Amino acid sequence: MIDCNGLELHEARFASFTACYHCEEEPMLALKVEHTQRVLECARRILEKEAAPGMDQRLIRAALLAALYHDVGRFPQFERWHTFSDAVSVNHGLLGCALLKRRAFLEGEEPFVQRLVRVAVYLHNRHHLPAHLEGNERFVTDVVRDADKLDIFRIMAEHLYGAQKKEDVVLRVRDEPEKWSGDIAAQVVAGQVPSYSSLRYVNDFRLLLVSWLHDLSFACSKKLLVESGYLDQVLAGLPQQDTRLAPVLEILRRQIAEALQ
Ligand SMILES: [Fe+2]
Known part of the structure; x- marks a missing residue:
């Protein structure tokens, strides 16, 4: 203790x-x-x-x-x-x-x-x-x-999904449920953290949140983030039926599973 x-x-x-x-x-x-x-x-x-x-x-x-x-x-x-x-x-x-x-x-x-x-x-x-x-x-x-x-991840996730949804917190990106940016997804898959200024859609913001997994210094922090359930919640908000996004989602899910080991 x-x-x-x-x-x-x-x-x-x-x-x-x-x-x-x-x-x-x-x-x-x-x-x-x-x-x-x-x-x-x-x-x-x-x-x-x-x-x-x-x-x-x-x-x-x-x-x-x-x-x-x-x-x-x-x-x-x-x-x-x-x-x-x-x-x-x-x-x-x-x-x-x-x-x-x-x-x-x-x-x-x-x-x-x-x-x-x-x-x-x-x-x-x-x-x-x-x-x-x-x-x-x-x-x-x-x-x-x-x-x-x-x-901050908790606050952002709650503002994306909860009753407290506030445009200011998600930086006024466009809320078009089917749209996402290929360059943002590529950066996240490569283990990079996109900049706020490059985001266009709410789904880009979701991808940015997932990229924070790479940005944590300690293995136990990554585990705490995964165990919080917020990562799954954010991933589930991405357009699951979009076949172009399927490989990206698979890679992200694998990275999340690795953080739990
Ligand atoms: Fe601060």
Whole structure:
């Protein structure tokens, strides 16, 4: 069982920080508070599987703190720009990293832990990590990025299918149930992650979600994603009767089965 003494103190700091933004009156911010709690829980589950016996406990502590604080930049971002799009506002990883210092969130922690948390918060939203990132910094950052993706996948899947369906969340792509883009499918089969800007149809968005399976760092994260059932749900939404898509679906199903081994 992963434990982290004194995490309650940080959860209280996070709660008093978010209270300033009146999240109960703004559904998009309430979503971020819930997302944070779930990312923290996902990070615990990843660490339970991936933390090697005898691992430095400070790494586990840093990973949990980084999961808790990874999205603090979202709150001032939304207050000032009314959006979660970094492209039209601010890099929320960079802003979060600055806030860690300005709000003294990490006061009382060892400098070793503080540095790891700052690095992971700063890098958590990068499309690609710097090639030189390795060792402890890489491990803590990977835990947070995987935990973040696992919960974002849940949010996206729920918005595609659930009562909470929102066009903003699926980026205003065209909802034409039979259409999908061959170039997007080819990228996903090749183990690549298509960019948001290249999506045309809701089915392209489904293919993008499936591609996240390749983008997770830890085997246990892939397993958690498959076991969540959301991947199957997203795949089932693709046009099953389209014979051109059949080979693609077969390859994707095989990749999903491999993740369970
Ligand atoms: Fe984030």
